[in-house]
Amino acid sequence: MGRGIVEVMARQEIDVYLYDQDRSAVERAFVHIQNQLDKQVYRTKISEQQKMKMLAAIHPVDQLHAFHTCDLIIEAIMEEMSVKQQLFKALEKVVSTSCILATNTSSLSVTEIASVMQNPKRMLALHFFNPAPKMPLVEVVVGVHTDQNVAEEMKTWLKQTLLKEPVMVRDAPGFIVNRVARPFHTEAYRMVASGETSKTQVDKILQDAGFKMGPFQLQDLIGIDINYAASMSVYESFNHEPRLRPHPNQQKMLQSGLLGRKTKKGHYHYE
Amino acid sequence: MNRTALIYEKGEGILFHEVSKYFKQKKIEVITHTEFTLYQPQVDIVIDLDSGFTTNKRKWLSLIEQEMGADIPIFSSAHYYSATEMASWLIHPTRLVGFSPIAIQDRNILEVSRPLQAKGIKNEDEKYALWQTLGKTVEEVADEPGLVFPRTIAMLVNEAVFAWREQVASQTEIDIAMKKGTNFPFGPFEWADQIGIASIVAILSGLYREFGEERYRPAPYLKKMFYANAHFDVDKEERSC
Numbered sequence: 001m002g003r004g005i006v007e008v009m010a011r012q013e014i015d016v017y018l019y020d021q022d023r024s025a026v027e028r029a030f031v032h033i034q035n036q037l038d039k040q041v042y043r044t045k046i047s048e049q050q051k052m053k054m055l056a057a058i059h060p061v062d063q064l065h066a067f068h069t070c071d072l073i074i075e076a077i078m079e080e081m082s083v084k085q086q087l088f089k090a091l092e093k094v095v096s097t098s099c100i101l102a103t104n105t106s107s108l109s110v111t112e113i114a115s116v117m118q119n120p121k122r123m124l125a126l127h128f129f130n131p132a133p134k135m136p137l138v139e140v141v142v143g144v145h146t147d148q149n150v151a152e153e154m155k156t157w158l159k160q161t162l163l164k165e166p167v168m169v170r171d172a173p174g175f176i177v178n179r180v181a182r183p184f185h186t187e188a189y190r191m192v193a194s195g196e197t198s199k200t201q202v203d204k205i206l207q208d209a210g211f212k213m214g215p216f217q218l219q220d221l222i223g224i225d226i227n228y229a230a231s232m233s234v235y236e237s238f239n240h241e242p243r244l245r246p247h248p249n250q251q252k253m254l255q256s257g258l259l260g261r262k263t264k265k266g267h268y269h270y271e
Numbered sequence: 272m273n274r275t276a277l278i279y280e281k282g283e284g285i286l287f288h289e290v291s292k293y294f295k296q297k298k299i300e301v302i303t304h305t306e307f308t309l310y311q312p313q314v315d316i317v318i319d320l321d322s323g324f325t326t327n328k329r330k331w332l333s334l335i336e337q338e339m340g341a342d343i344p345i346f347s348s349a350h351y352y353s354a355t356e357m358a359s360w361l362i363h364p365t366r367l368v369g370f371s372p373i374a375i376q377d378r379n380i381l382e383v384s385r386p387l388q389a390k391g392i393k394n395e396d397e398k399y400a401l402w403q404t405l406g407k408t409v410e411e412v413a414d415e416p417g418l419v420f421p422r423t424i425a426m427l428v429n430e431a432v433f434a435w436r437e438q439v440a441s442q443t444e445i446d447i448a449m450k451k452g453t454n455f456p457f458g459p460f461e462w463a464d465q466i467g468i469a470s471i472v473a474i475l476s477g478l479y480r481e482f483g484e485e486r487y488r489p490a491p492y493l494k495k496m497f498y499a500n501a502h503f504d505v506d507k508e509e510r511s512c
Contacts, residue, residue: 129452137452165451167444176440176448180459183426191422196413205410205419208380210456242485
């Protein structure tokens with residue numbers, strides 16, 4: 001996800017520092033972005049000149065102190081509370097006092113991440129959607145201590161500079177999308193549980209009603225493991241609210257290794 | 272071929288207007304039950320849009336059965352009751368088919384549910400013939416309140432209302448997020464206004480009643496809006512709140 005966010009910034013020719021503590025990981029990420037841009041040049045989505053400008057805007061770094069001149073940091077590391085908290089504590093020591101700190105978390109509380117910081121007012125979540133260069137939405141998540149002016153400033157910047165579609169969200173499990181979309185997936189399992197309605201029928205009916213993909217097609221694309229993890233995360237964060245309870249068959253798919261397109265078998269078979 | 276559909280006029284909110292308009296556009300003569308009792312014309316199909324959530328659907332279905340020949344199919348809204356439960360009120364239960372009238376103009380598929388009493392009857396082509404001549408593909412799904420699309424939308428709207436009332440985000444931002452973040456064709460609040468809050472509450476209440484599961488409990492504010500005959504108006508949110 002971090003690579004996609006870097007590409008979004010570079011597209012607007014914003015100087016962006018691509019960081020990982022592992023130098024080889026930074027290099028791999030840079031090469032990946034380079035390859036993505038080469039494909040875009042090949043498909044005439046961007047010119048060679050644009051590609052060069054974008055690459056010039058990206059600065060691969062493996063030292064945190066490289067961030068001391070930055071106005072904004074967006075963290076996109078693993079979804080592990082203690083790891084994120086440790087990083088933000090370290091960042092606070094090297095960035096300027098006016099630098100805004102953001103996490104791209106999709107499932108953790110920004111309030112909890114910020115709880116270890118000296119100045120949690122400048123901390124918020126900017127939740128980009130995958131693939132970040134293509135998906136317009138960004139959830140601007142306001143924690144308990146986030147300064148509302150910081151959130152407003154970020155919303156305006158995302159809209160005017162990055163040309164994204166930002167929405168303001170209070171810090172709550174699943175934010176908007178990962179929570180409100182849950183029934184689309186979990187209810188689908190219930191509808192086919194008796195065997196009297198097929199998965200194909202559910203997908204067909206919902207596509208006919210205007211959805212781009214049915215829930216089973218979409219889960220195969222996302223990955224059934226990823227979708228199940230999102231369902232469980234929201235369910236547990238809401239203290240096992242029955243409305244958000246995943247269906248046992250969702251877990252069974254995971255246990256049987258039927259994960260969707262990436263394993264060539266999921267709700268459907270792909271050869 | 273001239274066809275006549277009797278449409279029960281007590282369907283929730285906007286449904287009667289929408290379904291009548293659809294049939295008239297397709298050159299099907301539409302009569303209401305009031306008109307039927309006056310001059311008793313030939314009827315090919317009975318369309319019952321009333322979910323029964325707040326009305327005595329059993330009484331109406333029993334009445335229509337007395338007035339119609341046993342061979343006239345009754346397509347009855349399965350938003351609140353299962354087809355099997357509705358069929359149990361009839362002398363000729365196999366004539367009843369559950370269906371959803373939601374967004375009938377825009378959809379190519381007609382979802383239907385057959386009552387358990389009709390199990391074993393293989394060929395329902397005659398019952399579906401009118402819909403097929405109108406270009407609809409008939410899909411038989413499990414006989415559960417809300418069928419597939421209406422049930423999915425009702426659950427999405429319910430979760431969106433819970434989130435909105437918990438001040439997670441505004442109606443407008445929730446609608447934008449669902450369209451731009453996950454490619455939904457409409458936001459849940461836009462959808463609720465199109466379909467009608469009455470239908471959403473009827474479906475959720477029907478599922479809650481049928482399965483007895485907490486997950487189907489309608490959001491309290493959604494019920495209030497239903498009682499107040501209110502609607503979400505995402506462009507004028509201040510007024511709706």
